[in-house]
Amino acid sequence: MWRKSSHSDNGGDGNCVEVALTSSTALVRDSKNHAATITAPSWAAFVKAVKRDELGQV
Template sequence: MAAPKTSGSTWRKSSHSGTDTNCVEVAFTPARVAVRDSKNPTGPTLSFAPARWRTFLRTIDR
């Protein structure tokens, strides 16, 4: 699957990230949730369907 178009999207840093540069950022588009490494904002992104992203969050929040 092609990477979601995230231009114009607002990238948010994880609230669990510290003040260092080892952070994860997410951007929400109508059809996908994109995830990237904040140290490399022009690098590759991971892309998830919103339902899969919610499942992931519920799984790690146990």
């Protein structure tokens, strides 16, 4: 099941990021590109870095 980011734009210009999790992968897509497949450990490391604010301004 795809889950939409709470930070995605709801203003109608189509800026949207969604993720679907399985037991072994995370599928990530935005409103303009096809989904990318990421391994579960890589996704977990990414989420951890975001929560710790280790990525800075992207």
